Amino acid sequence: MSPFLQVSGLTRRFGGLVAVNDLSFSVAKGEIVGLLGPNGSGKTTVLNMISGHLPPSDGQIALADTRLSGLGPHKIARQGVARTFQLVRALPSLSVTENVIVALAFGRKRLWGEAARLEALKRLEQVGLAHRAGQQAGDLTYIDQKRMELARALAADPQLLLLDEWLAGLNPTELQTGIELIRGLKSSGITILMVEHVMEAIRALCGRCVIMNAGIKIADAPTAEALSDPAVVTAYLGE
C-alpha cells in the first residue's frame, strides 16, 4: 500500500522534554489507524503537529505528495486535513448550524450564504444532528456536542480526519452509534487517524495501531498484534 499520510522522523521538544521522539509511520488511503499510548506519551502532540497547531522541532509530514510540515493550520486544512479536539470548541451562543457554517469557511470548498447553510445541514444530517440545527450550541447534550464537533470537522471536506478521543465519555449505546458513524466516514472514503482509549472502539474500527510510550513508537502493527505486543502490555501496566 502506498502511504497517504507519511510521518518521518517527527520530533517535538518542550524545553528539555522530548514529547515526540523521532517518530515515523504512515497511513494508507482509506485506512483507520489508531494512535495509542498511555497518558503523556505524545499522541495529542502528534495530532497537533499534523494539523499545524504546533510546529515540529524536527522531521517531516506529508499528505499524498504535499509537504504539510512548515504550514499553518489553515493551509493544512485547505490541503484536506481536519480534526476534532478533546475539548469541544463550540461557539455556545451561536446555533448548531452557525457553528458548522463558521467551520466551513476554513475548509477546502469555502462556501458562503445559502450554499453554506445547505452544506452545514448536510453535515449535520451526516452525524445525526439535523433535528438540533436551530438550537443554541451551548444547550446541546454531551453526545450532541461531540456530533457537532464532528460535523464541524467534516465541513472542511477532509481527506484525512484526525480524531482526538472523539468516543471518550459516551455511554454504551452512544458508543455503538459513534462507532457506526466513524465506519460510515471510512466508507465514504475518508482516511482516519484516531487517538482513542476505548478498546472496544479501537478493536471495532482500527485495522492497525501505532503505539507510543514516552514519545517513542513501540508498536506499529495490525490491531490485535499491536495490542498483544509485550512492550505495549508493559507500557500500559506501568502507567
Ligand code: ADP
Ligand atoms: P498524550 O496525548 O499521549 O497524553 P501529550 O502529547 O499531551 O500526550 O503530551 C506529551 C508530553 O508533552 C507530556 O509530558 C506533556 O506534559 C508534554 N506537553 C504537551 N504539550 C506541552 C506544552 N505545550 N508545553 C510543555 N509540555 C507539553
